[in-house]
Amino acid sequence: MSGLNPSVEARDPIPVLGIAATPLVGESDAVLDELVFDAVSNALREAGIRKHELGLSVTASLDIYDGRSISSGLTNAASGGYLAQSYRIEGDAGQAIIAAAQTIAAGDADLALAVGVYNPEVSGPARRQFLQQISNLGFEPHFDRPVGLTAETMFGMHAGYVVDSGILSEEQLAEISAASITRGAGRGRAVRTSPLSAADVLSSAPVNGVLRELMLPAECTGAIAVVLGSLARARRARHPRAVLTGWGQATGDTTADGQWLEDPAAAARRAGQEAYRRAGLTDPVEQIQAVELTSATPALLAPTLGALGLSKADVEVSPSGGVASAYPGVANGALRLLEAVSWLEANGGRAVSHSTDLLTGPVAETATVLVLEEV
16 A cells, blocks of 8 residues: 555555535536535645645536536636636546646646536536537537437447347346445435335336436536645645545547447546556456446446456445446546545545546547555
8 A cells, every 4th residue: 555655566646635525416506616616625625725835726627518618717716727727628527637646746736636517507307408419419420410329329229239138138237226326325425315126227217228217327416626736745734535546548439430339448448457557556356445437327337347357356336326326427537536535534445436428428438547545
């Protein structure tokens, strides 16, 4: 274990000095900068640092969700970026966390912050239609868009392929989802708060093919901020919560390749290999005790575990319930990190956080993998 006195195995150990999340709810009345300010100010307070000490602030958000152009102009001051080094990533917060960690590892900052915020402008019953329309716009414009491809369509086609191939039955898909939701029920950050049975999942509204509503991520809104620091700065911090020892990032292929159907976790595999190498892990099965996954459907659980080399490991899988319990859009990467850190604080050892952007489902997804150790 690295703690704040790392072994030689980890290349660039980066302590996590503070993490804070706003309440995760189906719909928030707060505007974007209020959400960001709430999460960032609490994360900085937990870390015991002032805004002006930050060397970099990275925000994860998308203009098209936020309903305005250059929406980061609204959130920049709230994220600590006013008159300072800052930029926005239009993708999952896992990418923002890696960007902040890389800046510290390069020696360009002693303290960096990553924040993800998600509160789509369209609310109520129209939101799902709005999100799927945005998803369609993310696909190739000449061949994919005209036939109405969306993230839900691709997830449904993959799940149907898994069932038709005899790998899993619809009942088994429902059992996996019910187990995840039940595991997360009652936890403070879950938005699906009641234990469910497989029958409950199968009786939920059909979405696409074999997929039911309760087989998809539990959409919610909110903001989550993560403060990272150098080892030298961490020794003066109030209470470092964990140490980020490895990270990796990779992007999947396009629709025509077919990889999304036959090897949907290929990006996770490449990101995991890079994260393990950076963390100095040689045997993930023996060295990892828990993993927080972004498994968007139950059909993707086994492929993602296999891609991360954890299929046969004695590892706790998404102890929080994963995205079946709470999925705050582009802030998801920060939530998965928060849940992994919470598990480490209770159990010790080493955990992995895995996240993907779900804009176009398993097609051309960007996967991030973070390796974390107890302090």
